[in-house]
Amino acid sequence: MAKHIHIIRQASSTIKPSYQRDFINLVSAMEVHKSKSAEKFLGTVLVTGGCGFVGSFITEAFAAEPSCDRVVVASRNPNKYRVPQVDYHSCDFTDVSQVENLLDAVKPRVIVHTVSPGPFALPSKQYKVSYQGTKTLLEIAKRHTAIRAFVWTSSGNAVNLRPEMNHQPSNEIEAEVNDWKSPASAYSCAKGATETFVLGSNTDATTVDFSENADWHMKLVTTSIRITGLYGPRDMTTVGQMISLVNKFAARIQIGPNRLQHSWCYAENAGHAHLIAAKALLDGKHLHPDMRVDGEAFFIADPTPMKMWDFERKLLQIAGDQFCNKPTDQQRLIVIPFGVMMMIAWISEWLYWVFTLGSKRPLMTMDHFEIMSRGYWFSIEKAKKRLGYVPVCDTEEGLRRSVEWFRDNKR
Numbered sequence: 001m002a003k004h005i006h007i008i009r010q011a012s013s014t015i016k017p018s019y020q021r022d023f024i025n026l027v028s029a030m031e032v033h034k035s036k037s038a039e040k041f042l043g044t045v046l047v048t049g050g051c052g053f054v055g056s057f058i059t060e061a062f063a064a065e066p067s068c069d070r071v072v073v074a075s076r077n078p079n080k081y082r083v084p085q086v087d088y089h090s091c092d093f094t095d096v097s098q099v100e101n102l103l104d105a106v107k108p109r110v111i112v113h114t115v116s117p118g119p120f121a122l123p124s125k126q127y128k129v130s131y132q133g134t135k136t137l138l139e140i141a142k143r144h145t146a147i148r149a150f151v152w153t154s155s156g157n158a159v160n161l162r163p164e165m166n167h168q169p170s171n172e173i174e175a176e177v178n179d180w181k182s183p184a185s186a187y188s189c190a191k192g193a194t195e196t197f198v199l200g201s202n203t204d205a206t207t208v209d210f211s212e213n214a215d216w217h218m219k220l221v222t223t224s225i226r227i228t229g230l231y232g233p234r235d236m237t238t239v240g241q242m243i244s245l246v247n248k249f250a251a252r253i254q255i256g257p258n259r260l261q262h263s264w265c266y267a268e269n270a271g272h273a274h275l276i277a278a279k280a281l282l283d284g285k286h287l288h289p290d291m292r293v294d295g296e297a298f299f300i301a302d303p304t305p306m307k308m309w310d311f312e313r314k315l316l317q318i319a320g321d322q323f324c325n326k327p328t329d330q331q332r333l334i335v336i337p338f339g340v341m342m343m344i345a346w347i348s349e350w351l352y353w354v355f356t357l358g359s360k361r362p363l364m365t366m367d368h369f370e371i372m373s374r375g376y377w378f379s380i381e382k383a384k385k386r387l388g389y390v391p392v393c394d395t396e397e398g399l400r401r402s403v404e405w406f407r408d409n410k411r
Contacts, residue, residue, distance in 0.1 A: 039066055039067060040066075040067060040068070040069040041067055041282060041283070042062075042065065042067045042068045042069070042109060042110055042278060042279065042282065043068075043069050043070075043108070043109030043110065043146075044068075044069055044070040044071075044072060044106060044107060044108045044109055044110075044146075045062050045068050045070070045071050045072070045108060045109070045110045045111075045112065045278065046072045046073075046074060046102075046103075046106055046108035046110070046111045046112070047059050047062065047071065047072070047073050047074075047112045047114065048073075048074050048075070048091075048093060048111065048112070048113045048114055048115045048137070049074075049075055049113075049114035049115040049116070049153075050073030050074070050075060050078075050086075050088075050112075050114065051073060051075040051077065051078050051079065051080045051081055051082070051088075052075070052080075052081075052114060053230070053232075053234055053235060053236075053237075053267070054114060054153065054227065054230060054267060054270055054271070055073070055075070055114040055153075056080070056081035056083070056234065057232070057267040057268055057270060057271035058112055058114060058153075058270070058271045058274045058275075059071060059073055059081075059083050059086060059271075060083055060271060061268075061271035061272050061274065061275040062112070062274075062275055062278075063083050063084075063085060063086050065275055067279065070087070071083075071085070071086045071087070072086070072087045072088075072089065072106050072108065073086055073087070073088050073089070074088075074089045074090070074091040074093075074102055074106075075088070075089075075090070075091070075115075076090065076091070076092055076093075077090070078090055081234065089102060089105075089106070093115050093129070093133045093136075093137060094128060094129060094132070094133050094136075096136055096140070099136065099137055099140055100140055103140060103141065103144050103146075103147070104144075107144075107146040108146065108147055109146060109147065109148050109149065109282075110147075110148065110149045110150075110151070110278050110281075110282070111137070111141055111147060111149070111150050111151070112151045112153070112274050112278065113134060113137060113150065113151070113152050113153060114153040115129065115130075115133060115134075116129065116130045116153065116190075116191070117129050117130060117187070117190075118187075119157070119185070119187040119367060120187070120361060120365055120367055120368070121186075121187070121361075122186075122358075122359075122360075122361060123186035126186040126187055126189070126190035127186075127190060130187075130190040130191065130194050131190050131193055131194045131197070134152065134194050134197070134198065135194075135197055138150060138197070138198065138201050138220070138222075141220060142201065142218055142219070142220045143217070143218065144217075145215070145216060145217050146216075147216070147220065148216050148219070148220065148221065148281075148282060149220070149221050149222070149278055149281040149282050150198065150201070150220055150221070150222040150223075151222075151223055151224075151225060151274055151277050151278050151281070152194070152195060152198040152222065152223070152224045152225065153225055153227065153274070154191055154194075154195045154198075154224040154225060154226045154227070154297065155187075155188075155191045155226055155227055155228075156226050156227065156228040156229070156263065156299065156301075156376055156378055157178075157184070157185070157187060157188040157191050157192075157370075157371070158177060158178060158188065158191040158192040158194075158195045158224075158226055158297075159175035159176060159177055159178060159192065159226070160175070160176040160177075160178055160182060160184065161184075161188075161370065161371065161374035161375060161376060162374065162375075163260060163373070163374050163375050165375075166260045166261055166375035166377055168377070169261075169263070169305070169377045169378050169379035170377065170378050170379065171299075171378070171379040171381065171382060172296075172297055172298065172299060172379075172382050175299075175378075177192045177195060177196060177297075178191065178192025178193070179192055179193050179196065180193050184370065185366070185367040185370050186367075187367065188370065195224045195226075195297060198222050198224055199222060199223075199224055199295050199296070199297065201220060201222055202220070202221055202222040202223075202294050202295035203219040203220055203221055203294070204294070204295075205221050205281070205284075205286070205287055205292070205293075205294040205295075206287050208221070210282065210283075210284040221281045221282070221293075221294040221295075222281075222294065222295065223277050223280075223281055223293050223294060223295070223296055223297070223298070224296070224297040224298070225270070225273050225274055225277055225297075225298055225300055226297055226298060226299045226300060226378070227265050227270045227273075227300050228262075228263035228264060228265045228299065228300065228301040228376060228378055229262055229263060229264040229265060229301075229311075229371070229376060230264075230265050230267060230270060231264060231265070231266065231267065231398065231399070231402060232266050232267025232268065232398065232401070232402050232405075233267065233401065233402050233405030233406070234267075234405065235267065235402060239315065239399075239402045239403070239406065240406065242312055242315050242316065242319070243315070243316075243319045243403065243406055245316065246316055246319045246320050247320065251312075251316055252332070252333055252334050253333075253334050253336060254309050254333050254334065254335045254336070255335075255336050255338060255341050255369070255372060256335075256336075256337065256338040256341075256369075256372055256373060257335070258307050258308065258309040258310065259307070260307065260308070260372075260374070260375035260376075260377075261305040261306075261307060261375060261376075261377040262305055262306060262307060262308050262311065262371070262375065262376040262377060263299070263301035263302070263305050263376055263377050263378045264301065264302050264305070264306060264311060264395045264398070265300055265301045265302060266302055266391070266392065266393060266395070266397075266398030266401075266402075268392045268393075268398075269300060269301070269302060269391045269392055269393075269398075270300060272389075272392060273298070273300040273383065273387065273389055276387045276388055276389060277293060277298065277387055280293040280386065280387055280388075281293055281294055286386065290385075290386075291385075291386050292386070293386055293387065296382075296386070298380075298382055298383040298386070298387060298389075299378035299379060299380055299382070299383060300380065300383055300389065301378055301380050301391075302391055302393075302394055302395045302398060303380075303391050303394050303395075304394065304395070305377045306395050308371075308372060311395070311399075314395075314396060314399055315399045315402075315403065318399055318400050318403045319403050319406075338369060338372070338373050341364075341369060342366060342369050342373075344364070345362075345364050345365055345366045345368065345369065346366060348362040348364060348365070349361065349362060349365055349366060
C-alpha cells in the first residue's frame with residue numbers, strides 16, 4: 001500500500017493542475033484506509049464461553065479495544081453478562097458441525113477460547129469438553145483461511161504444584177506441566193494436557209506473513225494464559241460464598257495451617273492479559289527469542305501473593321465494613337488438619353461413586369484441597385516483559401472492588 005501511494009504522489013506532479021486535486025483526494029483516501037486497516041489489525045475476535053465469569057471480563061476488554069473491528073461471543077447459553085455492541089451466538093463446542101458453521105459465519109481473525117468445565121466436574125467431562133473440544137476447535141481453526149491467532153485460557157493448575165517450592169514464586173521454565181498421568185485432579189490434568197496441545201499447534205511466527213491479505217491456511221499462532229486464583233465482581237464461587245460467611249460461625253473454621261503463599265488474579269487483570277496477548281501475537285513485533293509470545297505460556301496474577309486464609313479474612317473484613325455495615329467479629333479460630341478433611345472428602349467421594357455409579361460428585365471433593373495443601377505462587381515477570389502486562393490493581397483493592405459490586409447488586 002505505501003509503495004502504491006508513493007507512486008501516485010510522484011505521478012500527480014506530472015499531470016495537469018486541474019486534475020491534481022482529484023489525485024490528492026485519492027491519495028488521502030488511500031492513506032485513511034491504510035490507517036484504519038492498521039488500527040483494526042485484530043479484526044473480528046471470537047470469545048468462546050464469553051458469557052461465563054472470566055469470559056465476560058475478557059469480552060469487555062476486547063469490546064473496549066480500538067484495534068478490534070468486531071467482537072463475537074459464542075456460548076451454549078449466551079444470556080448472562082451481555083456486553084453492548086457485541087454479537088452473541090449459541091454453540092456447543094463439542095459438536096463439530098456447530099463449530100464449523102460458527103467459524104464460517106463469523107470468520108474471526110482471533111479466537112480466545114475460554115470454554116472449560118469447572119474444577120470439580122467429572123473426569124469424563126474434563127476430557128470431552130476441555131481437551132477433546134479444544135483439540136477439535138484448533139484443528140478446524142487451522143484449516144480456516146480467516147483465523148490467525150488462538151489464545152487459550154489456561155490455569156495455574158496446568159502445572160504440578162509443589163509445596164517445597166513455595167518459598168519463592170515459580171516461573172514458566174521451572175514449572176512442570178501436567179499430563180493425563182500426573183498425580184493431580186482431573187481438572188489439572190486436562191488443563192495441562194490441553195495447553196500442551198495448544199502450544200504444540202503453534203506455527204513459528206518468524207515464518208508467517210503478517211500483512212493484511214496474507215494466506216494463513218494451515219497456519220496459526222497460539223499462546224496460553226495461565227490464570228491463577230481467580231476472583232472479582234460477579235464471582236459467585238469464591239467472593240459470593242465468602243461474603244455469606246460474614247459474622248457466622250463457619251468463618252472461624254480454618255483448614256490446615258496458614259503457611260503457603262497463593263497467587264490471586266483479579267478478573268479485570270485476567271481480561272486485560274488475554275487482550276494484550278492477542279495483540280502481541282499479531283503485531284509482528286514479538287519475533288526476537290527473548291520476546292516471543294507464540295508457542296509460549298504466561299502466568300497471570302496480581303502483583304503480590306497472599307496466603308489463603310489471609311485472603312479470606314481480608315475479604316470478610318472488607319465485607320463486614322461495607323456490605324453489612326458492621327465490623328467482622330474477631331473470634332478464636334478452629335483449625336482442622338488437612339488429613340481429617342481429606343479423609344472425609346475421600347469417604348464422601350467413594351460413597352457417591354458407589355451409589356451414583358460414578359455419575360455425580362459430592363459438594364466437597366479431594367480436589368478442593370489440592371491448591372490449599374500445595375501452594376500456588378507464580379512469577380509474572382515473563383508476562384510483564386513480553387506482553388507488557390501491568391495489573392490494574394493489587395489483591396486488597398481487587399477484594400474491595402469485588403465486595404462493592406456485591407453490595408451494589410444486592411447479591
